[in-house]
Amino acid sequence: MPSYLILSLIIGEFFVFVIEMIAFPILVKEHGKSRSLVYAFIANFVSLIAGGYIISVLPV
Known part of the structure; x- marks a missing residue:
């Protein structure tokens, strides 16, 4: 599931x-x-990095 969230974040x-x-x-x-x-x-690049980090660390 987290990989799909990161993929949707990147898109x-x-x-x-x-x-x-x-x-x-x-x-x-x-x-x-x-x-x-x-x-x-x-x-936008900082937002992408921060969002990816947050998705990978926090329980979603």
Whole structure:
């Protein structure tokens, strides 16, 4: 069961990656597009790692 949860997390994060890589540079006007892309990528990558760790440690 946990392997299916991690698989669904990875698939869900992929779609979040794509959507945020498109929307974030368009919606955020404070910084350049490249900085917004890097920020979105790092935030989503950390979310993927943290979510995978939490799923593997906590009883689900």
